[in-house]
Structures are given as C-alpha cells and as structure tokens.
Amino acid sequence: MARDLVRLITCGSVDDGKSTLIGRLLHDAGAVPDDQLAAIRTASGEPDFSRLFDGLDAEREQGITIDVAYRHFETAGRRFILADTPGHPQYTRNMVTAASTADIAIVLVDARKGLLPQTRRHSYLVSLLGVRRVLLAVNKMDLVGWSQDLFDEIATDYRALAAELGLTEVTAIPVSGLEGDNVVARSANQPWYDGPTLLEWLETTDLAEAEPGPFRMPVQWVNRPDADFRGYAGRIISGIVRPGDALRVLPSGRDATVDRIVAMGGDLTEAGPGQSVTLTLTDHLDVSRGDLLAAADAPPEAADQFEAHVVWMADAPLLPGRAYVVKLGSATVTGQVTDIRHKVNVETLEPLAARTLELNDIGVCHLHLDAPLVFEPYSVSRDLGGLILIDRQTNETVGAGLINFALRRSANVQWQALDVGRAERAALKRQKPLVLWFTGLSGAGKSTIANLVDKRLFADGRHTFMLDGDNVRHGLNQDLGFTDADRVENIRRITEVARLMADAGLIVLVSAISPFAAERRMARERMAPGEFVEIFVDAPLEVVEARDVKGLYRKARAGDLTNFTGIDSPYERPGNPDIRIDAAALTPEQACERIIEAIRDRI
Structure with missing residues (x-):
C-alpha cells in the first residue's frame, strides 16, 4: 500500500535553530546518505546538522536569488516533501510559494525568546494560505534547563495567537534540535512531557478532511484521437466520480453523464482526489481546456469580480487599473485590480491605507476580470480559490491572489x-468609428497636431471629438495626481470614455502622454479590432526641453515638479506604432497631412 505524501513547511525567525532542527530530523530519521553525512562532520568528528539543510546560507554564498529549498525524504510511516523558506521579512513571497501547497506547518520558537514578531507574521501567512495543522516546536529547551513552566507559557501564548488567526489544530512539542531531544527519539531530560516526538506526530497526524467536498476536475486537455473517442483529461481536486454520475460543465452550465473513467492501467470504476484521469461523457458537448467538470447537484459559481487577498511578488509595484493575465487552474483571462481596500501589516494584522502594493506586500483588493471564472473561496478550495497574476509584457508571475468571495455586483x-x-x-453619420491615440513626451506637439487633424476631419463633414489629457484632468480626472498608479488610472478612464464615444460612431482623437506600454496596449484591446491607431509623436528629450512651452521641464529640473515624464518618471517608447511622426523634422501641418492620408481608407 502506498504511503501518504505529506507536504511540510518550516517557519522560524533567524537564529531560532531551524536548520539544525531540520538537519537533526533528517539525520535521526535515517534520511541522510553516508557520503553526505561524512561531508558535514566538523574537525572533532561530530556532524554539523545545520549544514544538512541550510539552503539560505548555501545560496547566499553562491549569489543565487533565494527561492524555496525542498527536500524529499521517507520514513517507515510516510513520504515527506519538506520546504524550508528564509525567515527574513523580505522573503514573504517565498514563504507564500511553499505554504500554498503545505499540509502541515512546523513553527519554530526559541525557548529563550518566546514569541517574536516573526512568529506572528509566519503564523498569519500560514493561516492565510490555508494550512490548518500547526506543530509548534519550542526549540533550545536544553538552554533553559528544560523548564516546563516556560514551555507551558510559550504554548499558551501561541495558542491564543493561533485562535486569533483561526488556527485550531496546534500541537506543541519541547525539543532540542542540537541534542536531538524529542525530534525522533524521546527525551530523558523532560520527564514531565509524555506526548509524541516530532517525527511520531508527523507520521501519525490525521490529514483527512472532515467533510470531503463534491466532485471537481478542471479540464487540462481535450483528447480527440479519433471520431469514436472524445475524452477530457485532468486531475481531480475533490470528490469521487463514477460512471453514470451526473456532471455539470462550467462555465457553460450544460449537464452531462459520465460514460467511462480512463486511466493508464485501464478503465476505473471510480476515481478520487489527486488522480489524473480522462473522462468520457455520454453526451457530445463543447468542452475546452479551462472548463470545469463538477457534480451536477453541487456546482460552484462563476463570477468576474472578486475580493481577494493579493500577495505581491514583483519588484515593480502593483498598479490598480493595469491589465494583467489572471490564471486560475487551467483557465486564463485578462483582469485588473480596480481597488486596493487596504494593505495588511502582517505582524500586527492592522489594515493600512495603500494606493499600490510593493514587493512582499499583502493587500485586500477588488479584482475585475474580462470574463467569468469558475471559483470557490480559497478557504473552501485552494485549487479553485487561488489565482496568479502575470505581467503581460514580461510573462512573469507578479502576484498571487486568494479569493475571499465574489462581489455582489x-x-x-x-x-x-x-x-x-x-x-x-x-x-447615420456615414463614417466608421476610429480612435486616433496620440502619444509622446510633454511638448512633443501631440495636442497641436491632433487639433489640426480634428479641424480637417470636421471640415470634411466627419463627426469627431477630441479628448485632451490636460482638459480631461480639469473634470473627470481632477482627483488624480501623477504617480504611476494615478497615470494608469488616468489612461484607464480616458480609454473607457473613448470606447463609449467610438460606440456612438464618432472618430475620437486622444492626446495624452500615456507613458506606459501596458496601458496603450490595454487601450487598443478595449476598442473593436482595427479601430485603434497609435500615433507616436516622436521628439527627443532635448528638443521638447528646448521648447518647454509650459515651463514644466524647467520646474522638473529644479525639483519643483516631481513625477514628470522624461525627467524622474519613465516614458516607454512605442516599439511598433501604427504611425510615427518625426516631430523634430515635420511641421505640425505636414504631420497632419501625413495622418489624414494614412487614415483616409479607415473612416
């Protein structure tokens, strides 16, 4: 019979003895090869247990960016995957990565120090990430004379903290990682303790869920090898499925019946959580990758707006309004954070006001998606409640989201x-809708050229409207400043207004610096295909500074104007604009003629 696979995460403050405790566990459990044991012996011949599993120091020495160090080991009772994460606050994202799949958290506390701010931070993250079973290892008991009173005090304090965080399954064990007391072998130094050793508890604690959930299987692949076989492959994340069961395909909402359960060794009479299978249905339905097969009598819901805890994992900040790729299971859509309700101080749990999230920040946010996703709250299902945010420019994962609930709207x-x-x-207007988007540095001539184009189109009997960046800030966007987050929101609002005007059949001219490529891309995608023209009014910085019609560059250079594009705020040049205007070589009138000629067939 296959042994259970248990995923562990170890949490502890710096110098609490985490590496030594893990090394002692691996050594005493017989999970260390002889050649590795020989390599860590000190000059006295004694093993240095901390060197068996000190991923942080090893990677620091090699200059490697810290991630998560994993170790597989087996005992007579179970198989384990142990994840060790750095204890420093700046590595919050690393702990989140490890805790998101963990069954058990080993929280280490130095008996001499008691609970520290790091203890609270780690325990909050453990609770947030859905780890419900906590082993409190009170370490270095040999340095406090094996004091039962001190152990009881730490255990009581931690259980109070755990209750505050919703952690109800806490077991406290007094240990000495250096000496091995109560790690694998029972200690003779603590006659007052009659509970399990650390390894005994890990091997015997019950991991079964009290109430297994209904059937859920995200479709990862659709098999169509021939006309007689159409199967839907995926890994079952909850529940049991049998031939004849009624399923619902989401988000379409169509019902179907299971015909066969196909696995590597042949057909099965039933399958459950963790098994990868292919299901065939008695009905021919349109099922695609990213859909969910669920029990027909207990389906999850679908929504396109959520409240979620977002853990930010990128050096560049989260900017509300910016479009990101949102991936939940095998389903992928585009979405944005519309509002940061607050940031969480993970040591005090205090909510803090925030306009953006920086690296390792955790915030409660509202998300809006371009299409509905089938979900369950993270507290119910890690698989259907956990999503990731991906930067559309770099394709890097920049954030992790834990869905709390769907917004009523x-x-x-x-x-x-x-x-x-x-x-x-x-x-009715005898024209085609079009959005002409003028981008470039302040002073490049965007508004001057756009105004000439507007006059020409109007004179030709076209129905137009011009949205100038400065003019819009006098009304619709008067509440926005010039931080990166405000610039993103500024362009988002202008984009939505331009889209409504295009829906009204107008030719819309937008003149806005729009410094970020991500927002210009978002603007293009919000318009109908072929109805967006990016016009890059290209003028070198030295040229626009020499013009300085509004005196803004002079103020920026003097430090009287901050967050000014081109000086202390970046401008991301368009890589492949639809029209490029060399503003240093062409007069505004010549630029206008070139644009009119380029769009003549599109209006």
Missing part, C-alpha cells in the same frame, strides 16, 4: 442589450 450588474447599436450610429 458581479451577479447583480448585467449588460443591457440596446436596440440601436454602434453600427447603426456610425451608419
């Missing part, structure tokens, strides 16, 4: 169908 606000659409409105 996700279900209550519905799209209202209109009898008069954009095609009818454009036809």
Whole structure:
C-alpha cells in the first residue's frame, strides 16, 4: 500500500535553530546518505546538522536569488516533501510559494525568546494560505534547563495567537534540535512531557478532511484521437466520480453523464482526489481546456469580480487599473485590480491605507476580470480559490491572489442589450468609428497636431471629438495626481470614455502622454479590432526641453515638479506604432497631412 505524501513547511525567525532542527530530523530519521553525512562532520568528528539543510546560507554564498529549498525524504510511516523558506521579512513571497501547497506547518520558537514578531507574521501567512495543522516546536529547551513552566507559557501564548488567526489544530512539542531531544527519539531530560516526538506526530497526524467536498476536475486537455473517442483529461481536486454520475460543465452550465473513467492501467470504476484521469461523457458537448467538470447537484459559481487577498511578488509595484493575465487552474483571462481596500501589516494584522502594493506586500483588493471564472473561496478550495497574476509584457508571475468571495455586483450588474447599436450610429453619420491615440513626451506637439487633424476631419463633414489629457484632468480626472498608479488610472478612464464615444460612431482623437506600454496596449484591446491607431509623436528629450512651452521641464529640473515624464518618471517608447511622426523634422501641418492620408481608407 502506498504511503501518504505529506507536504511540510518550516517557519522560524533567524537564529531560532531551524536548520539544525531540520538537519537533526533528517539525520535521526535515517534520511541522510553516508557520503553526505561524512561531508558535514566538523574537525572533532561530530556532524554539523545545520549544514544538512541550510539552503539560505548555501545560496547566499553562491549569489543565487533565494527561492524555496525542498527536500524529499521517507520514513517507515510516510513520504515527506519538506520546504524550508528564509525567515527574513523580505522573503514573504517565498514563504507564500511553499505554504500554498503545505499540509502541515512546523513553527519554530526559541525557548529563550518566546514569541517574536516573526512568529506572528509566519503564523498569519500560514493561516492565510490555508494550512490548518500547526506543530509548534519550542526549540533550545536544553538552554533553559528544560523548564516546563516556560514551555507551558510559550504554548499558551501561541495558542491564543493561533485562535486569533483561526488556527485550531496546534500541537506543541519541547525539543532540542542540537541534542536531538524529542525530534525522533524521546527525551530523558523532560520527564514531565509524555506526548509524541516530532517525527511520531508527523507520521501519525490525521490529514483527512472532515467533510470531503463534491466532485471537481478542471479540464487540462481535450483528447480527440479519433471520431469514436472524445475524452477530457485532468486531475481531480475533490470528490469521487463514477460512471453514470451526473456532471455539470462550467462555465457553460450544460449537464452531462459520465460514460467511462480512463486511466493508464485501464478503465476505473471510480476515481478520487489527486488522480489524473480522462473522462468520457455520454453526451457530445463543447468542452475546452479551462472548463470545469463538477457534480451536477453541487456546482460552484462563476463570477468576474472578486475580493481577494493579493500577495505581491514583483519588484515593480502593483498598479490598480493595469491589465494583467489572471490564471486560475487551467483557465486564463485578462483582469485588473480596480481597488486596493487596504494593505495588511502582517505582524500586527492592522489594515493600512495603500494606493499600490510593493514587493512582499499583502493587500485586500477588488479584482475585475474580462470574463467569468469558475471559483470557490480559497478557504473552501485552494485549487479553485487561488489565482496568479502575470505581467503581460514580461510573462512573469507578479502576484498571487486568494479569493475571499465574489462581489455582489458581479451577479447583480448585467449588460443591457440596446436596440440601436454602434453600427447603426456610425451608419447615420456615414463614417466608421476610429480612435486616433496620440502619444509622446510633454511638448512633443501631440495636442497641436491632433487639433489640426480634428479641424480637417470636421471640415470634411466627419463627426469627431477630441479628448485632451490636460482638459480631461480639469473634470473627470481632477482627483488624480501623477504617480504611476494615478497615470494608469488616468489612461484607464480616458480609454473607457473613448470606447463609449467610438460606440456612438464618432472618430475620437486622444492626446495624452500615456507613458506606459501596458496601458496603450490595454487601450487598443478595449476598442473593436482595427479601430485603434497609435500615433507616436516622436521628439527627443532635448528638443521638447528646448521648447518647454509650459515651463514644466524647467520646474522638473529644479525639483519643483516631481513625477514628470522624461525627467524622474519613465516614458516607454512605442516599439511598433501604427504611425510615427518625426516631430523634430515635420511641421505640425505636414504631420497632419501625413495622418489624414494614412487614415483616409479607415473612416
């Protein structure tokens, strides 16, 4: 019979003896090869247990960016994957990575120091990430004379903290990692303690869920080898499935019946959590990767707006309004954080006001997605409640989200169908909708050129409207400043207004610095295909500084104007604009003629 696989995470403050305790556990459990044991012996011949599993020091010496160090080992009772994360606050993202799949957390406390701010931070993260079983290892008991009173005091204090965080399954064990007391072998130094050793508890603690959830299987692959076989492959994340069971395909909501359960060794009569199988259905339905097969009598819901805890993992800050790729299981959509409700001080649990999230910050945020995702709260299902945010420019994972609940407006606000659409409105005006997006440094001539283009189109009988960046800030965007977060929100609002105007059949001219490529890309994607023209008014910094019509560059150089694009705030040049205007070589009138000629067939 296969032994259980248990995933562990170890948490502890710096110098609490975590590496020594883990090394002693591996050594005394017989999980260390002889050649490795020989390599860590000191000059006296005694092993240095801390060197068996000190990923932090080893990687520091090699200059490697710290991630998570893993170690597989087996005992007579179970198989283990042990994840060791750095104890420093700046490595919050590393602990989140490890805790997201852990069954058990070993929280280490130095008996001489008691609970520290790091203890509270680690325990909060353990609770947030859904680890419900905690082993409190009160270490270095040999240095406090094996004091039962001190142990009881630490255990009581920690249980009070755990209760505050919702951690109800806490077992406290007095240990000495250096001497090996109560790690694998029972200690003779603590006759007052009659509980299990650390390894005994790890091997025997019950990992079964009290109430197994209903059937859930995200579709990872659709098999179509021939016309007679159409199977849907995936890993079951909860529940049991049998041939004949009624399933619901989400998000489509279509019902179907299981025909076969196909596995590597042949057909199965039932399958459960953790098994990778292929299901065939008696009904021919349109099922795709990213869909979910669920019990028909207990399906999860779908929504496009959520409240979630977001753990930020990137050096560049989270900017509300910026579009990110959002991945939940095998489903992928585009979405954005619309609002940061607050940031969490993970040591005091105090909510703090925040406009952005920086590296290792955790915030409670509202997310809006371009399409619904099938989900369950993270507290119910890690698989259907945990998502990641991916930067669309670099394709790097920049954040992790833990869904709390769907926002009510996700279900209550519905799209209202209109009898008069954009095609009818454009036809009435005898033109095609178009958005001309002028981008470039301040002083490059965007508004001057856009105004000339607007006059020409108006003179030709076209229905137009111009959205100038400065003008919009007098009304709609008067509450926004010039931080990166405010610039993102500024462009998001302008984009939505331009889209509504295009839906009204207008030719819309937008003149805005729009310094970030991500927001210009977002603006293009919000418009109908072929109805967005990016016009890069390209003028070198020295040219626009020499012009300095508004005196803004002079103020920025003097330090009287902060967050000014081109000076102390970046401008990301378009890599492949639809139209590039050399503002240093062309007059505004010549630029206008070139643009009119380029768009003549599109309006």
